[in-house]
Amino acid sequence: MSVTTVTHINLRNQARAALAFYQAVFGGELTQVTYAQMGNVQDPADADNIIWGQVVAANGFRIMACDMAAATAWNQGENAFFVSLRGNDADEITAQWHKLAEGGTVLHALGAAPWSPLYGMLKDRFGVVWVVDMGV
Template sequence: MTNLMPYLNFPGTTREAMTFYHEALGGEVGFSTYGEFGAAPEGSPAFDKIMHAQLVNDTLRLMASDVVEGFGPPVTYGNNYAVSLVGPEEEQLTEIFNRLSEGGTVEMPLEQQVWGDRYGSFTDKFGVPWMVNIEVQSAEGAGAGD
């Protein structure tokens, strides 16, 4: 099933923000750095910054990342969020990506990523930023994005 969920961007304070949300909302929180994904070399300013964080409880999946130089525009309030669609339905999510990005700007084409899923991002013709993540099913049947 495809889920609609918030994705927040922070100027280097994702770990602090998500820890705060975790303390208030409960659940489980996890962090992955740019370095862990191999997206930034050791010693670079981005190496220890958060590429992806996720807070999951019974009713919510909240995701977030640090925006660092070279990985997107600087965070300003108004561009620090995106609507994120996540699920295993490849055909459905590919169609949604193509339809909603029509007339907009594709920042990242929908393609295989280092974490194993297919992912793409765009801003629609109304200025709303979207992210689409198609979870690749593992041998056990769990999504790689879980």
């Protein structure tokens, strides 16, 4: 038996764009279900929003996202979680780093660290903080 963890991000009216962005960075298959498709529309503003979505890539990358319902309190938060991206190919990690950084803010430039040949931290354009490093 094996167990995996998948980061699930909660957004407000941005899940569709966020999932498309992550698919563009990592590739893979995108699946999205709207509130209307689930028959779970409590507020008409939610109908076309994503109640559940994910990107699953052959390289092992997975992320899930949803748009919080209009009636649900939501705050983007600060440091509530980081998404850790680890790989063993420096070129692949560097390319993904640059794509994630588009429209975002670099918090710690990608470079060597005592525990990794490559390490960096950035906040992407959706406010998600990514810790990127290369496994040794």
